[in-house]
Amino acid sequence: MSGWPGSALEGLPFGRTNTVAKFEDLMFGTTRLEELAEQARAETRKNFGKTMRLFAPLYLSNECVNTCKYCGFSKDNPIRRVTLRPEEVEKEARHLAQTGFRSVLLVSGEHPREVPAGYIAECVKRSVSLFPSVAIEVAPLETSEYREIVEAGAEGLVLYQESYDRAAYAEMHVSGPKRNFDERLGGPERGYAAGFRRIGLGVLVGLADWRRELVALAAHVSHLMKVCWRAQITVALPRLRPAAGGFQPRVAMSDRDFARALCAFRIAFPQAGIVLSTREPEKLRNGLMELGVTMMSAGSETEPGGYTGVGKERLHRTVRGREVALESSEWERAEATEQFEISDERSAEQLSAALRQRGLDPVWKDWDRALTA
Amino acid sequence: MSSKVQETESWKIGDRKFQSRLLVGTGKFPSVSAMQSALESSGTEIVTVALRRVDLSGHKDPQADMLEEIDRDKYLVLANTSGAMNAEEAVRLARLAVAAGLPKWVKLEIHPDPRYLLPDPIETLKATEILAKEGFTILPYINADPVLAKRLEEAGAATVMPLGAPIGSNRGIETRAQIEIIIEQACVPVIVDAGLGAPSHAAEALEMGADAVLINTAIAVAEDPAAMATAFRMGVEAGRRAFEAGLSPARREASATSPLTGFLDE
Numbered sequence: 001m002s003g004w005p006g007s008a009l010e011g012l013p014f015g016r017t018n019t020v021a022k023f024e025d026l027m028f029g030t031t032r033l034e035e036l037a038e039q040a041r042a043e044t045r046k047n048f049g050k051t052m053r054l055f056a057p058l059y060l061s062n063e064c065v066n067t068c069k070y071c072g073f074s075k076d077n078p079i080r081r082v083t084l085r086p087e088e089v090e091k092e093a094r095h096l097a098q099t100g101f102r103s104v105l106l107v108s109g110e111h112p113r114e115v116p117a118g119y120i121a122e123c124v125k126r127s128v129s130l131f132p133s134v135a136i137e138v139a140p141l142e143t144s145e146y147r148e149i150v151e152a153g154a155e156g157l158v159l160y161q162e163s164y165d166r167a168a169y170a171e172m173h174v175s176g177p178k179r180n181f182d183e184r185l186g187g188p189e190r191g192y193a194a195g196f197r198r199i200g201l202g203v204l205v206g207l208a209d210w211r212r213e214l215v216a217l218a219a220h221v222s223h224l225m226k227v228c229w230r231a232q233i234t235v236a237l238p239r240l241r242p243a244a245g246g247f248q249p250r251v252a253m254s255d256r257d258f259a260r261a262l263c264a265f266r267i268a269f270p271q272a273g274i275v276l277s278t279r280e281p282e283k284l285r286n287g288l289m290e291l292g293v294t295m296m297s298a299g300s301e302t303e304p305g306g307y308t309g310v311g312k313e314r315l316h317r318t319v320r321g322r323e324v325a326l327e328s329s330e331w332e333r334a335e336a337t338e339q340f341e342i343s344d345e346r347s348a349e350q351l352s353a354a355l356r357q358r359g360l361d362p363v364w365k366d367w368d369r370a371l372t373a
Numbered sequence: 374m375s376s377k378v379q380e381t382e383s384w385k386i387g388d389r390k391f392q393s394r395l396l397v398g399t400g401k402f403p404s405v406s407a408m409q410s411a412l413e414s415s416g417t418e419i420v421t422v423a424l425r426r427v428d429l430s431g432h433k434d435p436q437a438d439m440l441e442e443i444d445r446d447k448y449l450v451l452a453n454t455s456g457a458m459n460a461e462e463a464v465r466l467a468r469l470a471v472a473a474g475l476p477k478w479v480k481l482e483i484h485p486d487p488r489y490l491l492p493d494p495i496e497t498l499k500a501t502e503i504l505a506k507e508g509f510t511i512l513p514y515i516n517a518d519p520v521l522a523k524r525l526e527e528a529g530a531a532t533v534m535p536l537g538a539p540i541g542s543n544r545g546i547e548t549r550a551q552i553e554i555i556i557e558q559a560c561v562p563v564i565v566d567a568g569l570g571a572p573s574h575a576a577e578a579l580e581m582g583a584d585a586v587l588i589n590t591a592i593a594v595a596e597d598p599a600a601m602a603t604a605f606r607m608g609v610e611a612g613r614r615a616f617e618a619g620l621s622p623a624r625r626e627a628s629a630t631s632p633l634t635g636f637l638d639e
Contacts, residue, residue, distance in 0.1 A: 045594040046541050049401020102436050132425075132437075197458075225488065230458055232487040271488040359403040365437035368425045370469050371456050 008212035011166050013185070014223035023218040023268035028211070033260050040263035040292040043270045051361045053273075053295045054348060055103035056096050057137075059304040060084050060123055062336055063318060064109030066176030070207065070240055070247040072339045073109040075176065077245050079337035080315045080326065083114045088310035090126040095307045099299065100348050102365040103133040105158060107302075107339075110139035110178060117145035121152040128153035133367035135198060139177070140187035146194030155372055157191040158200035159184070160236065164216030168208035168250075192228040197372065199224060199231045200275065205258075206240035206249030214261055221269055234273030234295065235265055241279050241340040255284055259291060266292030278342040285344050289358055298344075298351035303336040311336065381613045384584050386562055387510045387531045389449070393418045394579065395609045396451070396564065397602070398589025400426070405442045407598045412448065415602035420448045421480050421587065425456040429469045440475075451512065453480040455490075460499035467504055479504065480534070481513040490540040490567075494521045498528060505529025514566055517548035522555045522563075533559060534566040534587065537578065541590040543570025546577055556582045572608025579612025580620060 009016060026036060061083035064073040072079065084092065089106075096104060106123055108115045120138055127134050135156025136149060146157070163169045166181055173179045188199045201220055203213040217235065224233055239258065240249040253261075262274055276285060276293040278300045285296070305311040315334055316323045326334065346354070352362040383392050397417045402408035412420060420443060428434035433441070443450060452470040457463035460483065467479040481504070483497050484490040492514050498521070504511050510531045515521055517535040525533055535552050538544035545568065546552065556563050562584035569575050575586045588605050595601035 045401075046543065046590060049590065049593050050403035051401060100436050102434070230485045230487070356404065361402060361404050363426065365428070365434065366426055367456065368427075368429055368466070368469075370429055370465055371425065371458075371462050373465070 008215035009219050012216055014219045017222045019222045019268055020219045023264055024215060026264035026267055036263040037291050040266040041290050043266050044292050047270050048294050050359055051363045052355050053363045053366050055105055055297055056101045057105045057107050057297060057300050058092050060089055060106055060108040061115045061304055062109050063111040063114045065111050066178040067174040069172050074245055078317055081318050082304050082311040082315050082336050084304045084311045086122045086126050089123045091310050092307045093127045093130045097130040100364060102131055104131045105135045105137055107137045117141055117148055121148045124149055124152040124154045128369055132365050132369050140184045143190045143194050146191045150195040153369060156198035157196040159187045160202035161185060162204045163207040164213055165208040172207050188224060192231050197231060200234045202236035205237050205253050206251060210251055210253045234275050236275040237261055238279050262292045278344045281343045286354055298346060298348040300342050302340055303338040305336055384562060391418050394585040394613055395606055396585060396587040401590055401593035411592050411598040411602040414599040416606045419451055421451045421453045423455050424452050424466050424470055429473045431473055450475055451478050451480045453482045455482040457483050458485040460496040463500045464503050478510040481511055492516055498524055501525050501528045501530050517551035519554040519558055526561050532562040532564050534564045536567040537565050538568025540567045542568045543591055544568050545574040572604045575605050575608040576612035579609055580615050582616055
C-alpha cells in the first residue's frame with residue numbers, strides 16, 4: 001500500500017478535498033462500525049427523515065456493441081437480445097405505474113444504431129405521463145443528445161464509471177466505445193450542462209481494489225458538488241452479481257465493509273442520495289435501510305420486456321453485428337436475457353411493508369415534472 | 374390569584390387571523406398517522422406541504438396522497454415550492470397548486486443548492502414580484518438578510534421567513550443578530566423557519582419578538598413526534614408569553630459598578 005491513499009486519485013482530474021480526507025478517515029480509521037452506523041442513521045434522519053424513496057428500472061434494450069468482461073450484455077455473449085419499440089416501453093411503463101411506482105429508471109446497453117439518443121428521448125416521452133420522475137442509465141452521450149433527452153422530460157442521469165482505476169478499466173473493457181475512460185468520466189458534467197437535476201455516480205465493486213475505488217468515487221462526488229452545485233448527487237456501490245459470461249469478481253468486499261462504506265458516504269456527504277438495488281439480498285437490504293440508504297428499487301426485472309413479456313417475438317442473437325434467429329427449441333423459455341441476477345426478489349408491496357415495519361415511510365412521488373416542464 | 378391563563382395575542386397573515394404561532398411541515402414523518410397525531414398535538418393552524426410530493430394532475434393519485442391525509446377544514450394548507458431552482462419554476466408550481474384546488478397561499482422556497490438548501494435571494498424576489506401581482510399570499514423563505522426582508526415586503530410578501538440555520542440542521546438560531554434587525558424593521562410578520570431543533574430554540578425566537586416559527590424535522594424525526602409536537606407547542610407559548618410580559622433586555626456584562634462615572638455620585 002505504498003503511497004496509499006493519495007495514489008487512488010492518480011490520473012484523475014479531481015483532488016483530495018477535506019471531505020475526501022474525512023471519508024478516508026471514516027472508512028479506514030479506527031472508529032467502530034457500530035458507532036459509524038449510529039451517526040449514519042442520525043444524519044439520514046436529519047436530512048431525509050424517516051422515509052425511503054422507491055423506484056424501478058425499466059430495460060429498453062440489451063443490445064450492446066461493447067465487450068466488457070463482467071457484463072451479461074457483453075457483445076459476444078450468446079444471449080437472447082431485443083430492443084423494445086417505444087409502444088412496448090410504454091406498456092412496460094404502464095405496468096410499473098400500476099404496481100405503484102412513480103419514479104422510473106430507463107436502462108439500456110450501448111448500441112448507437114439500435115439505441116440512438118432520439119430513441120431514448122422517445123422512450124422518455126412515453127414515460128413522462130406515467131411517472132413524475134424519469135431517469136436514464138445509458139451509454140455516455142454528447143451534451144446536445146443529453147439536452148434532447150432532458151427536453152423530453154427526463155430529470156435524472158445515472159452514469160457509473162464502473163472503475164476509476166485506469167489499468168483495471170482498460171483490462172475489463174476489451175473493445176467498443178466504452179473503452180474510452182475519459183469520455184465516460186466527463187458524462188455527468190455534460191449531463192449537468194444539458195439540464196439534468198439528479199446525477200448518479202457509482203463504482204462496480206469487484207473490478208479493482210475497492211479501497212482505492214471508494215476514495216476515487218468520494219473525490220468524484222466532492223468534485224461534482226463543486227462544479228454541478230445545483231444537482232442532487234446520488235451514489236451507489238453495486239457489487240458484481242452472477243451474469244452471463246461467468247465473470248468472477250476480482251476483489252470481494254465483505255458485507256461489513258459494504259455497510260461501512262455506505263455509512264462513511266452518508267457521514268462525509270450528509271445530503272447525497274444513496275441507492276441500494278435488488279442486487280443485494282433481502283436480509284442485508286433490511287439492515288441497511290436505516291443506515292444511510294435513501295433510494296431503493298423493488299420487484300426489478302433486468303431484461304427488456306421483463307415485466308409484461310413485450311418484444312418476445314423479436315428475440316434473437318447477435319453474431320458479429322448480425323441478427324441470428326433463435327433455434328426453435330429455444331422459444332419455449334423465450335425471454336430476453338437479464339443483465340444480472342437479482343437477489344432480493346420482494347415485490348414493491350412487500351418491500352413497503354418491510355419499510356413500514358422499521359418505521360420508514362415509503363415515498364413514491366418526490367418530484368413533479370411541472371418543476372422542469 | 375386567578376388560575377385562568379389568558380390566551381396569547383392572536384396574529385395575522387394578510388387578513389387572516391391565527392391563534393397558534395407554530396407552523397408545522399409535513400415531510401420526513403415515519404408514517405401518515407404519526408404526522409396526523411403530531412399536527413393534532415402541535416395545536417398548529419398552518420401546515421406546509423411540498424408540492425413535489427403531491428399529485429398536481431388532479432387525478433388524486435393514491436401514491437401521492439399527502440393532501441388527502443390532512444384535514445383541510447382544520448388546517449390552512451400552505452403549499453411550498455421546494456424543488457424549484459428559479460423564479461420561473463416556483464411560479465409555475467404555485468399556479469398549478471391553485472389549479473389543483475389549494476388556497477392561493479404559497480410558501481416560496483427556491484433553493485438551487487440541494488445540499489444546504491439555502492434560498493436564492495434574487496430568484497425569490499423575482500417570484501414574489503410576479504406572484505404578488507397575481508394576488509397570492511406569499512411567505513418567502515429567506516436567509517436572514519434584513520435588506521432582502523424589506524425588499525420582499527415592498528414587493529408584496531405577506532411575511533418574511535428568515536432561517537435560523539440550514540434546513541434540518543437542528544442548530545438553533547445561528548443568525549440571531551440578523552434576525553433581531555429583521556424583527557426590528559419588519560412591517561409584516563416574521564416567522565423563523567428552519568434549523569430550530571429544540572423547543573428552547575422556538576422559545577428563543579418568540580422571546581426575541583418573532584411572530585411565529587415553522588418546525589418540521591425536529592418533530593418528524595423525534596422518537597415520539599406527537600410528544601415532541603406538544604413540547605414545541607409549549608416552547609412557542611412560553612416564548613410568546615415572555616415576550617408579551619416584557620422581558621428585561623439582556624446585557625452582556627453585569628452593570629453594578631461605574632468605574633468611570635462613579636465619582637459623580639460621591
